[in-house]
Amino acid sequence: MTVSAKAGAEVRLEGIGKRYGPVAAVKPLDLVIAGGTLVTLLGPSGCGKTTLLRMIAGLEVPTEGRISIGGRDVTRLSAGERDVSLVFQSYALFPHMTVAENVAYGLVSSGMGKRAAAERALAALASVGLDGLGQRLPSELSGGQQQRVAVARALVLEPAVLLFDEPLSNLDARLRRKMRDEIRELQQRLGVTVVYVTHDQSEALAVSDRIVVMRNAEIAQAGTPAELYEQPADIFVAGFMGEANILPARITALAGDDATVEIGPMTVTLPHRGLATGEAALAIRPEAVRIGPPGPGSLPARVRRAAYMGAVMEYTLDSAIGAVFAVSPDVGHPLPVDAEAGLTLADRGVVLVRS
Structure with a gap:
């Protein structure tokens, strides 16, 4: 058995915005994320990148605009109805469950039989290089291994879009480099659409097909890593991209x-x-x-x-x-x-x- 993802799901944001009273967390913007690509939302704290990611995930309701995934309007759908999976910064693993049980949890919760869910979970663990570790507890794994468990738990649901929220910020510098390479290799191998949030410029340059630099709740510039590094639009982008x-x-x-x-x-x-x-x-x-x-x-x-x-x-x-x-x-x-x-x-x- 193999674990896959629904490759090639386009994410389209049209006039999407989010306000909290008079404060604009995300000013109305348009953005198209091509299917099968890894696009990074990059910017300093408070620029709106995480709020934008959470709107795609269905964890925040936009004040205005429209979100479509794979051509389907999901603007008013709940997180569970969107066919997306989110990998959190904190891993959010259940400490009392084994690694395999953590990965299978979403499948079992959605009604899949325990045996079938366990088979899928083991396949997901193998896909992220954790074959044979299913019976361990999360506390028995390293930080990098726990991050892979979180990725496997997201992949096992075979999402149309995989979302990462600052996934490597809890790891040391050497492990961050290793994990970012593994995430990129996995995304390219599966062909899944990935939206990736980080404030780390080197991380964004290393993993992305395209980077969206955000500032003051809006897009400052979007382009390939080479375009943003070599042809920044303004002083802010030039200084932020390295x-x-x-x-x-x-x-x-x-x-x-x-x-x-x-x-x-x-x-x-x-x-x-x-x-x-x-x-x-x-x-x-x-x-x-x-x-x-x-x-x-x-x-x-x-x-x-x-x-x-x-x-x-x-x-x-x-x-x-x-x-x-x-x-x-x-x-x-x-x-x-x-x-x-x-x-x-x-x-x-x-x-x-x-x-």
Whole structure:
């Protein structure tokens, strides 16, 4: 026996919003999550991402708008009628039940016979790499194993959509990396639609087909991980999608799709992205900063802080236009504090952004 999911269920939100009195927890928005993809709702605490997830799950009733799953209007249906499963941050396992009983609980509650439910539960456990652990209690498992039990309990119901609410926040850094890879592999193998909530940018970049960055109860930008990292719409998205130096610049000329941009003594050509001539903001990824000796055409800087990080050196440098954070793979020749340097920019990782 195998455990599967109803692959390819599209989730469509049309004008969906949620208010608590005068406070907008989610401002009316439109969003289409293609079937069989993993889409992450990413943003700081209080931005509306969890409320949006709970509306998809049926745990919150929208104030306005419409939700459809697989072409079926589920806006007013209860959580149990929506054909979705939610994996909670806290795992929410019953401590007095065995692992297999925890996984089978939803099936038995819905009327399935205990023997059939037990077979399905064991198949679900095998699908998440926990074959042979069904008779253990949750307390006898590691945190990562408990998280897999929670995933198996959701998968055994064969949902149209699988929802994750900050699923890895209780795990240490190494286990988070392992579990995020396992969740992604499982989603791709089963072809299930997944909506995943996190505030961890690296987690979102690692698992997602698309990322929806939320801010102040609305969507700031949606796109692929590469689009959001390399072409952020504004300063907020640039800063939230990993490290970014936000530095002042000046657009001096426009030609076709390109702009001539002055950054201190440096001049570069970049896509203008609809910006006019005049003062501008530049988002520069740390890996795009090239550190060399001072010289013509480079931005003079002085090392304020240097940190050995194993694979790279991290530097904070002071310049005439502000502090610059940079990473360098040259760990064999670190620059000392107070060393003078000249900064130039790589071809990628440098982009004009709106304020």
